[in-house]
Amino acid sequence: MAATDSPLIIALDYPALAPALQLADALDPARCRVKIGKELFTRVGPAAIEAMHARGFEVFLDLKFHDIPNTVAGAVEAAADQGVWMVNVHAAGGRRMMEASAARLAQHNLRTHLIAVTVLTSMTDDELEEVGVASGALAQVERLATLTRDAGLDGVVCSARESARLRELCGNDFLKVTPGIRPATAEAGDQRRVMTPEAAMAAGSTHLVIGRAVTQAEKPMEALAAIERSLTLSS
Secondary structure, three states: OOOOOEEEEEEEEOOOOHHHHHHHOOOOOOEEEEOOOHHHHHHHHHHHHHHHHHOOOOOEEEEEEEOOOOOOOOOHHHHHHHOOOOOOOOOOHOHHHHHHHHHHHHHHOOEEEEEEEEOOOOOOHHHHHHHOOOOOOHHHHHHHHHHHOOOOOOOOEHHHHHHHHHHHHHOOOEEEEEEEEOOOOOOOOOOOOOEOHHHHHHOOEEEEOOOOOOOOOOOOHHHHHHHHHHHHHHH
16 A cells, blocks of 8 residues: 555545546545445445555545444554555544544554544534533533543544634544535535635544545546645645
């Protein structure tokens, strides 16, 4: 695999392997990582990971595990055994679940990054209240990010709108992986708490998950290069 320092993670949100491979073949693994989510992994399984590794990409396996501690720890170990760069769980699964997962990786000397989802970027304060969280998104993100840090994980998935506060709470080295990223010319889609790449990095995000702006572009590598330029100009 091609190691990269790029903060860009391209979301392979496809229902089949063929279009994911077509996109991967149009990208440079030295300039981005890729994310494999629930739909592609459920349809294809580990073959999707193997195909991306064969093309040199580091993989963020975005399955958001949430179950009893031993079950999640086993799933995290299984992901790490497949060589993924990063895997995630739901912070709402609690301290014991997260600690068990981090301990399992350490026990087997597996170097996969383990992060936790705080609040889905599609959710509004009203929707959180419907499921019993009356404090609002930011307060819940802060609560779960602090718990994640204390449980020994490497970082969180969060909105860029929360990154600055999490940088204050958890430090620069605590990973802040941000979906809902759209260049200024792109539509927001079904994400609610969105931000441009340059604004997200300035706010404190360490990695940016980008989908349609690259995956639906006629020339994906040119679209990725434009995002790279926007980050360079804003730094």
